[in-house]
Amino acid sequence: MSASVGVVTPSRHRFDAPLALSSGASIAGYELVYETYGRLNAARSNAVLVCHALNASHHVAGVAAHDPQDVGWWDNLVGPGKPVDTERFFVVGVNNLGSCFGSTGPMSVNPATGRPYGPDFPVLTVEDWVRAQAHLADALGIARFAAVIGGSLGGMQALAWSTLFPGRLAHCVAIATAPKLSAQNIAFNEVARRAILTDPDFHGGRFYDHGTVPARGLQVARMIGHITYLSDDVMGERFGRTLRRHASDTALRSEYQFTYDVEFEIESYLRHQGEKFSRYFDANTYLLITRALDYFDPARDRGGDLAAALAPARCGFLLVSFATDWRFAPARSREIVAALLANQRSVTYAEIDAPHGHDAFLLDDPRYHGLVAAYFGRIATEVSA
Amino acid sequence: MSASVGVVTPSRHRFDAPLALSSGASIAGYELVYETYGRLNAARSNAVLVCHALNASHHVAGVAAHDPQDVGWWDNLVGPGKPVDTERFFVVGVNNLGSCFGSTGPMSVNPATGRPYGPDFPVLTVEDWVRAQAHLADALGIARFAAVIGGSLGGMQALAWSTLFPGRLAHCVAIATAPKLSAQNIAFNEVARRAILTDPDFHGGRFYDHGTVPARGLQVARMIGHITYLSDDVMGERFGRTLRRHASDTALRSEYQFTYDVEFEIESYLRHQGEKFSRYFDANTYLLITRALDYFDPARDRGGDLAAALAPARCGFLLVSFATDWRFAPARSREIVAALLANQRSVTYAEIDAPHGHDAFLLDDPRYHGLVAAYFGRIATEVSA
Numbered sequence: 001m002s003a004s005v006g007v008v009t010p011s012r013h014r015f016d017a018p019l020a021l022s023s024g025a026s027i028a029g030y031e032l033v034y035e036t037y038g039r040l041n042a043a044r045s046n047a048v049l050v051c052h053a054l055n056a057s058h059h060v061a062g063v064a065a066h067d068p069q070d071v072g073w074w075d076n077l078v079g080p081g082k083p084v085d086t087e088r089f090f091v092v093g094v095n096n097l098g099s100c101f102g103s104t105g106p107m108s109v110n111p112a113t114g115r116p117y118g119p120d121f122p123v124l125t126v127e128d129w130v131r132a133q134a135h136l137a138d139a140l141g142i143a144r145f146a147a148v149i150g151g152s153l154g155g156m157q158a159l160a161w162s163t164l165f166p167g168r169l170a171h172c173v174a175i176a177t178a179p180k181l182s183a184q185n186i187a188f189n190e191v192a193r194r195a196i197l198t199d200p201d202f203h204g205g206r207f208y209d210h211g212t213v214p215a216r217g218l219q220v221a222r223m224i225g226h227i228t229y230l231s232d233d234v235m236g237e238r239f240g241r242t243l244r245r246h247a248s249d250t251a252l253r254s255e256y257q258f259t260y261d262v263e264f265e266i267e268s269y270l271r272h273q274g275e276k277f278s279r280y281f282d283a284n285t286y287l288l289i290t291r292a293l294d295y296f297d298p299a300r301d302r303g304g305d306l307a308a309a310l311a312p313a314r315c316g317f318l319l320v321s322f323a324t325d326w327r328f329a330p331a332r333s334r335e336i337v338a339a340l341l342a343n344q345r346s347v348t349y350a351e352i353d354a355p356h357g358h359d360a361f362l363l364d365d366p367r368y369h370g371l372v373a374a375y376f377g378r379i380a381t382e383v384s385a
Numbered sequence: 386m387s388a389s390v391g392v393v394t395p396s397r398h399r400f401d402a403p404l405a406l407s408s409g410a411s412i413a414g415y416e417l418v419y420e421t422y423g424r425l426n427a428a429r430s431n432a433v434l435v436c437h438a439l440n441a442s443h444h445v446a447g448v449a450a451h452d453p454q455d456v457g458w459w460d461n462l463v464g465p466g467k468p469v470d471t472e473r474f475f476v477v478g479v480n481n482l483g484s485c486f487g488s489t490g491p492m493s494v495n496p497a498t499g500r501p502y503g504p505d506f507p508v509l510t511v512e513d514w515v516r517a518q519a520h521l522a523d524a525l526g527i528a529r530f531a532a533v534i535g536g537s538l539g540g541m542q543a544l545a546w547s548t549l550f551p552g553r554l555a556h557c558v559a560i561a562t563a564p565k566l567s568a569q570n571i572a573f574n575e576v577a578r579r580a581i582l583t584d585p586d587f588h589g590g591r592f593y594d595h596g597t598v599p600a601r602g603l604q605v606a607r608m609i610g611h612i613t614y615l616s617d618d619v620m621g622e623r624f625g626r627t628l629r630r631h632a633s634d635t636a637l638r639s640e641y642q643f644t645y646d647v648e649f650e651i652e653s654y655l656r657h658q659g660e661k662f663s664r665y666f667d668a669n670t671y672l673l674i675t676r677a678l679d680y681f682d683p684a685r686d687r688g689g690d691l692a693a694a695l696a697p698a699r700c701g702f703l704l705v706s707f708a709t710d711w712r713f714a715p716a717r718s719r720e721i722v723a724a725l726l727a728n729q730r731s732v733t734y735a736e737i738d739a740p741h742g743h744d745a746f747l748l749d750d751p752r753y754h755g756l757v758a759a760y761f762g763r764i765a766t767e768v769s770a
Contacts, residue, residue, distance in 0.1 A: 022643075023641075023643035024643075025643075122643075123643040123644065123645070180626065181626070182617060182620070182621055183617075183620040183621050183623075183624040183625055183626065183649075183651045184612060184615075184617045184620050184621070186626070186649050186651050186652065187608075187611075187612045187620065187651050187652075187655055188612060190608070190649075190651070190652040190655055190656075191605060191608040191609055191612065191655065193645060194604065194605055194608060194656070194659070195580060195605050197645065198601040198604070198605070199601075200585055216583040216584075219579065219583070220576060220579055220580050220583070220605060223572075223575070223576040223579060224576055224609065226572075227569060227572045227573060227576065230569075232567060232568075232569045235567070235568040235569050235572065236567055236568045236569070238568075239568040240568055241565065241566070241568065241571070241682065256408075256680055258407075258408035258409075258410075258507070258508040259508065260508070260578060260582065260672045260676060263676075263679070264568075264571050264575075264679065266568045266571050266572050266575070267571065267572075267575040270572055270575055270576065271575075271579070274579070287645045291645060291648075294648070294649065295641055297626065
């Protein structure tokens with residue numbers, strides 16, 4: 001039987017040593033917020049690091065102590081008896097540097113000025129996040145992870161771990177990810193950023209000082225993102241061309257209203273998602289994280305040769321893609337698989353025929369979860385061996 | 386040899402009789418701007434109506450008299466010796482009601498108030514446009530078109546002609562179109578509209594009175610549109626992950642700049658397209674045209690039965706789709722083909738393996754143009770018979 005890890009409280013670690021960044025800049029000192037589930041074994045060999053994607057956080061599993069409604073974003077995957085079984089693994093969720101859920105980021109006070117960093121917060125890369133995560137592992141006394149796992153942008157972090165710190169992970173589990181963004185992927189990010197950057201309430205990133213939030217830009221950015229997370233088919237099944245029911249109506253409407261206000265259910269859904277997002281997500285963080293996505297391209301310094309870029313990796317790999325994911329299509333995962341095989345690495349790869357598009361990595365398709373459970377079952381055997 | 390129709394000057398027709406609209410509203414009087422190329426034959430049987438898509442106009446072919454840079458949007462298809470041969474056909478291009486290139490629309494003066502309509506301009510449908518076009522045909526003395534042709538939203542108008550006025554066209558040529566928008570199609574339109582509607586310079590659609598233009602919203606809207614017009618592949622081939630060259634650089638840059646400004650060529654391209662669009666396109670017209678796209682669904686009154694909806698059609702049909710068009714994919718055209726075949730209509734259908742995505746309908750792929758040329762060659766024989 002699977003259950004929840006229960007009520008969880010985040011921890012916080014302060015790093016006083018400066019972190020040198022990919023850009024050449026450095027950050028003087030910083031804090032990372034994290035949660036842990038399960039127990040680190042005596043050999044300190046059963047730790048699993050979970051890397052988050054765009055809008056997620058350290059709160060991977062369980063129920064937040066401060067808010068019983070706040071269930072971890074991968075609670076269906078991580079917990080006692082779940083595919084990443086917290087009865088066997090010590091799971092670490094960390095909020096990335098530059099994010100807006102407690103770790104140091106654009107909303108934090110810049111010690112040089114005594115005011116929020118805002119646009120002065122340095123532009124970061126996936127590799128910067130991974131280096132910061134490695135410092136957290138040091139602080140937790142974890143020399144080597146049994147696995148580093150992530151989906152989407154989190155999968156990119158797991159991949160970067162495999163080459164930046166090849167001796168510090170036994171397995172890399174990268175789900176619904178890509179070795180780099182396509183021009184179309186970058187294009188969607190750029191439109192989202194433009195919506196934020198041109199919102200008059202953005203104030204060049206210093207909106208904190210103006211008591212405003214660029215909510216309009218964030219809403220549009222999130223709406224664009226949402227379209228790319230869902231497959232055309234699942235959007236059709238869930239919403240189709242159904243007209244929105246107004247609060248005063250007792251049945252679904254069947255007539256057009258001839259307005260530019262919400263008319264279709266899909267419009268209502270997207271607006272709701274956009275508005276919700278704009279209330280909790282920081283606009284500077286949105287810019288930072290989408291730019292890190294754009295920049296990720298480990299083969300770039302190797303003349304585009306992904307196999308050469310992944311050559312340092314020593315761990316085992318599980319890659320999973322989803323048939324209807326058009327943001328990071330299965331072909332993108334297969335590029336990674338081919339490059340790893342060229343290096344004679346041990347790779348398990350599955351393409352799951354799930355209908356949900358990119359979002360499938362957050363859902364509990366039994367084939368997908370069964371595969372992750374089996375793979376982690378094998379890791380558990382290695383850990384206890 | 387194919388040549389241009391040369392320098393063209395638009396004409397304008399004023400309609401004083403009110404037009405009853407799908408919404409139940411009516412428009413008291415209106416003007417339509419149009420261009421014609423070639424000569425109407427004595428039997429008045431060789432007229433071809435060209436219907437435009439979102440941002441196009443009556444200026445289909447030739448060079449505008451007022452601006453030698455302004456070449457018609459389908460000049461590669463329409464002209465002497467071209468697939469729609471103006472040596473044989475009398476071609477009519479019309480700017481739709483509600484558009485912003487001269488026909489009555491939101492920028493026009495509302496006779497009831499003496500000020501621009503703005504948000505008071507009625508919401509229109511594809512069927513409303515077609516009815517207005519039929520009045521223009523009356524004015525031009527064209528009882529029956531040899532063909533009505535259009536791509537994308539223009540193809541929807543051609544389809545609507547076939548059922549609303551079955552006796553008034555011999556052929557319907559509908560390219561890169563769909564029988565209705567999918568939830569994903571509506572979603573993209575809705576994000577674009579939100580960008581415009583929430584731009585503070587929109588002023589509830591009364592921006593003319595404020596001396597402003599919601600340029601930020603229009604830019605974002607156009608950028609989103611552009612992404613959907615191009616295939617992922619062609620975007621990758623044209624832009625890939627190439628970094629933008631700054632004016633001061635002599636070679637393409639190879640290093641990231643670590644900013645949120647333009648970094649990749651694809652970003653530069655999209656911004657340029659967005660800025661150009663925001664200088665010439667009316668925001669209220671953008672709302673109106675995307676809403677007409679959303680609403681188009683001829684099967685809606687027939688319980689979703691497209692064959693029943695198309696049953697009134699009597700003309701011949703040419704449908705063309707493009708393999709890499711993910712906005713209106715070939716499967717969408719095949720839905721129309723199947724419904725027409727169920728009605729025993731004469732249908733020619735081709736899926737062109739062009740790499741350019743939805744934009745392919747505006748380009749001159751030789752297989753595509755060869756097919757259109759052959760089909761119109763057949764129509765020309767009928768006309769002169």
